Amino acid sequence: xxxxxxxxxxxxxxxxxxxxxxxxxxxxxxxxxxxxxxxxxxxxxxxxxxxxxxxxxxxxxxxxxxxxxxxxxxxxxxxxxxxxxxxxxxxxxxxxxxxxxxxxxxxxxxxxxxxxxxxxxxxxxxxxxxxxxxxxxxxxxxxxxxxxxxxxxxxxxxxxxxxxxxxxxxxxxxxxxxxxxxxxxxxxxxxxxxxxxxxxxxxxxxxxxxxxxxxxxxxxxxxxxxxxxxxxxxxxxxxxxxxxxxxxxxxxxxxxxxxxxxxxxxxxxxxxxxxxxxxxxxxxxxxxxxxxxxxxxxxxxxxxxxxxxxxxxxxxxxxxxxxxxxxxxxxxxxxxxxxxxxxxxxxxxxxxxxxxxxxxxxxxxxxxxxxxxxxxxxxxxxxxxxxxxxxxxxxxxxxxxxxxxxxxxxxxxxxxxxxxxxxxxxxxxxxxxxxxxxxxxxxxxxxxxxxxxxxxxxxxxxxxxxxxxxxxxxxxxxxxxxxxxxxxxxxxxxxxxxxxxxxxxxxxxxxxxxxxxxxxxxxxxxx
Amino acid sequence: xxxxxxxxxxxxxxxxxxxxxxxxxxxxxxxxxxxxxxxxxxxxxxxxxxxxxxxxxxxxxxxxxxxxxxxxxxxxxxxxxxxxxxxxxxxxxxxxxxxxxxxxxxxxxxxxxxxxxxxxxxxxxxxxxxxxxxxxxxxxxxxxxxxxxxxxxxxxxxxxxxxxxxxxxxxxxxxxxxxxxxxxxxxxxxxxxxxxxxxx
Ligand code: SF4
Ligand code: SF4
Ligand code: SF4
Numbered sequence: 001x002x003x004x005x006x007x008x009x010x011x012x013x014x015x016x017x018x019x020x021x022x023x024x025x026x027x028x029x030x031x032x033x034x035x036x037x038x039x040x041x042x043x044x045x046x047x048x049x050x051x052x053x054x055x056x057x058x059x060x061x062x063x064x065x066x067x068x069x070x071x072x073x074x075x076x077x078x079x080x081x082x083x084x085x086x087x088x089x090x091x092x093x094x095x096x097x098x099x100x101x102x103x104x105x106x107x108x109x110x111x112x113x114x115x116x117x118x119x120x121x122x123x124x125x126x127x128x129x130x131x132x133x134x135x136x137x138x139x140x141x142x143x144x145x146x147x148x149x150x151x152x153x154x155x156x157x158x159x160x161x162x163x164x165x166x167x168x169x170x171x172x173x174x175x176x177x178x179x180x181x182x183x184x185x186x187x188x189x190x191x192x193x194x195x196x197x198x199x200x201x202x203x204x205x206x207x208x209x210x211x212x213x214x215x216x217x218x219x220x221x222x223x224x225x226x227x228x229x230x231x232x233x234x235x236x237x238x239x240x241x242x243x244x245x246x247x248x249x250x251x252x253x254x255x256x257x258x259x260x261x262x263x264x265x266x267x268x269x270x271x272x273x274x275x276x277x278x279x280x281x282x283x284x285x286x287x288x289x290x291x292x293x294x295x296x297x298x299x300x301x302x303x304x305x306x307x308x309x310x311x312x313x314x315x316x317x318x319x320x321x322x323x324x325x326x327x328x329x330x331x332x333x334x335x336x337x338x339x340x341x342x343x344x345x346x347x348x349x350x351x352x353x354x355x356x357x358x359x360x361x362x363x364x365x366x367x368x369x370x371x372x373x374x375x376x377x378x379x380x381x382x383x384x385x386x387x388x389x390x391x392x393x394x395x396x397x398x399x400x401x402x403x404x405x406x407x408x409x410x411x412x413x414x415x416x417x418x419x420x421x422x423x424x425x426x427x428x429x430x431x432x433x434x435x436x437x438x439x440x441x442x443x444x445x446x447x448x449x450x451x452x453x454x455x456x457x458x459x460x461x462x463x464x465x466x467x468x469x470x471x472x473x474x475x476x477x478x479x480x481x482x483x484x485x486x487x488x489x490x491x492x493x494x495x496x497x498x499x500x501x502x503x504x505x506x507x508x509x510x511x512x513x514x515x516x517x518x519x520x521x522x523x524x525x526x527x
Numbered sequence: 528x529x530x531x532x533x534x535x536x537x538x539x540x541x542x543x544x545x546x547x548x549x550x551x552x553x554x555x556x557x558x559x560x561x562x563x564x565x566x567x568x569x570x571x572x573x574x575x576x577x578x579x580x581x582x583x584x585x586x587x588x589x590x591x592x593x594x595x596x597x598x599x600x601x602x603x604x605x606x607x608x609x610x611x612x613x614x615x616x617x618x619x620x621x622x623x624x625x626x627x628x629x630x631x632x633x634x635x636x637x638x639x640x641x642x643x644x645x646x647x648x649x650x651x652x653x654x655x656x657x658x659x660x661x662x663x664x665x666x667x668x669x670x671x672x673x674x675x676x677x678x679x680x681x682x683x684x685x686x687x688x689x690x691x692x693x694x695x696x697x698x699x700x701x702x703x704x705x706x707x708x709x710x711x712x713x714x715x716x717x718x719x720x721x722x723x724x725x726x727x
Contacts, residue, residue, distance in 0.1 A: 252563065314725035399703075400646075401710035525724040526714030 004032040006059040006124055007052040011041045014065030017107035022114055029323065030121035042075030046325035049086040054249040056134035057125035059099045065105040068233025076104065081295060088291040092263040094252060096127060131258030135340055144231065148193050157185050159217040166211035168219065171453060172204060175472065177465035179204060181211045181221055188228065202228050203240035204461045207334055208417045208453040229336030239336055240461040247459040248335060250288055255343040261324045263287045266302065271309040271526040274318040280357035281309055284364040285327050286490050297497045301490035307517040308363040308389050314524060315396045319361060322351055328370040334458035345380045352382055363389040363517060365419035365489050390428050393520060397435060405523040406437035412444050412482035416489035417453045420421035429488050429516055434517055442480035442493065454492040470499035474509050485513045536592065538675045541603040542583040543613030549662035550609065554586025556666060556684045557676060561590040564680020570598035583612040590675060607669050608634050626673055630665065644672050644711065651703055663697050664704035671708025678705055
């Protein structure tokens with residue numbers, strides 16, 4: 001009996017001839033191994049290395065050429081980096097980093113390759129089956145037109161007056177993209193949803209909601225787009241996932257009930273936690289982001305988590321952490337994967353319920369919105385009080401006896417889209433910043449009420465116009481006279497830092513970016 | 528952080544300020560909370576005669592587990608000052624271990640070199656939109672830092688003593704002072720253990 005699946009990515013140049021030798025010899029290659037021939041080990045991105053795990057593979061071997069013998073030069077180095085990062089991700093997910101192995105062989109080393117494959121297969125069998133159950137296949141809807149009609153009706157889209165206010169506030173349109181919310185709405189109403197150009201626009205929208213805020217007919221555009229995306233999902237319409245779909249794969253993997261993450265393993269002893277506490281802290285996906293983007297952007301979004309817990313500790317709150325915390329599902333929901341979003345939401349609901357806690361504190365605005373708005377809207381009620389960390393800080397600081405070492409710099413704020421929609425979502429961060437006593441607070445040209453976003457949502461549809469939008473945003477931040485750009489969401493930070501990597505504009509775009517929690521944690525003290 | 532209310536603990540308290548600040552009302556609430564809410568004995572002596580209308584005025588409250596035979600306060604354990612004149616007049620009478628509480632914007636504790644408590648009660652009341660509620664904020668603060676009366680009884684006494692329709696606002700003011708008091712105690716405790724900031 002053999003129900004293990006091990007994927008072998010095998011480079012054509014060095015090791016493939018060795019593999020052929022083994023085949024010619026009818027050598028005893030473990031039958032669990034399914035070989036995929038590839039042009040270069042360095043081209044197997046983290047997304048591709050991870051994909052088999054999402055689909056239920058028990059192990060993945062990446063086999064390339066020894067250093068110095070790569071036909072393309074950098075293959076071995078890239079393969080090393082990708083393997084290391086993906087192993088880090090596998091560890092956080094609780095799948096075990098040993099499930100991925102990298103090796104290099106020259107064409108003549110057939111025996112070496114064989115013993116590597118045998119050794120790896122026996123290690124995987126010893127580790128046991130993967131806890132991941134492959135996600136359900138997207139089901140194509142039988143009646144696309146009827147589903148679209150429903151989405152149109154539910155979100156008030158029929159009442160569009162064609163006034164154009166949405167287009168004149170849409171950050172994508174303003175960045176020069178040939179994109180118009182009302183034209184998109186009109187095409188869907190007129191039944192053109194199956195046209196590729198229409199579908200492309202459906203995946204491009206940032207779901208930032210700026211259009212809806214202006215719309216005199218209360219067309220709920222972001223929610224409409226979300227519906228349409230989940231309708232399109234089953235049709236095979238390219239969902240424009242960025243980074244090879246890695247982030248969606250990651251989240252879908254967490255939707256597997258058997259997965260027991262270990263994504264708190266990195267947490268340091270600088271912070272105090274208590275498994276029996278009545279207050280739970282929900283951290284989100286930052287640890288994965290830091291590994292995935294670490295090499296390129298050098299982001300450190302986990303700092304937002306440690307800083308948040310430090311602030312709770314400062315106020316004598318020692319929170320519990322869910323040992324096998326999962327993603328909240330925000331990005332799956334907004335990229336059209338409702339089924340896996342619901343799977344995640346139910347698993348979270350169960351975990352929250354059995355945690356014994358009474359309150360959940362959330363520092364990421366996306367997680368906050370998802371738990372407090374989108375779960376209940378999908379019939380998933382969380383019986384715990386859900387609190388945004390920023391609210392809690394403001395409430396505690398307002399009690400008094402707490403002071404801040406004056407910040408002294410000139411700062412500006414980038415509103416996260418999922419915070420801006422809250423009733424006090426614009427006011428709250430500004431109030432907190434004022435408490436930090438910067439020498440001045442400058443609003444960006446399109447700040448506050450008309451605030452543009454960071455240029456990406458749910459890891460889909462990032463293109464040249466997103467970049468243009470981000471570049472404009474940073475230019476506005478600099479033009480405001482600020483020397484520090486404060487954000488309130490880990491993703492704003494990632495997308496902004498990404499834009500700063502622009503090889504042509506690079507130095508002109510460099511600006512210090514920091515999360516609000518980092519500023520608070522550094523300066524807060526008891527009077 | 529706060530000790531339990533001492534069943535037999537005796538507190539002699541002077542609240543002082545100028546006329547119009549609601550000093551006597553605060554004293555009355557304090558005594559009423561102790562007597563009705565906490566089932567203890569209490570007395571109130573108010574002095575505002577010729578000094579009323581902007582002059583110094585005071586409320587002298589005694590709270591005790593036993594019968595009180597002599598209501599005036601000569602050596603308070605707790606002195607809460609909402610005016611400079613009140614401070615100047617009564618500070619000499621405060622016992623050696625007595626607790627001094629001042630409105631930090633109205634009183635300069637000249638010559639007083641022991642640890643004491645201060646709160647911007649008038650400023651806080653202005654921020655809440657009613658300067659008149661500074662007394663209730665002060666009361667909340669006093670109770671948090673001294674624990675002379677239980678906060679629950681005081682909230683009840685506040686609700687039943689203030690003008691009709693203002694109970695909710697006054698409770699909010701009480702809570703404001705009370706929370707500030709707890710925060711100050713917490714801050715002192717943190718500083719004492721060398722953990723004043725969030726980074727260490
Ligand atoms: S939600 Fe944002 S990106 Fe999408 S159409 Fe509206 S304004 Fe444009
Ligand atoms: S703002 Fe609203 S009503 Fe106006 S064109 Fe856009 S969707 Fe239609
Ligand atoms: S801005 Fe950068 S990090 Fe963000 S989605 Fe686009 S490419 Fe990825």
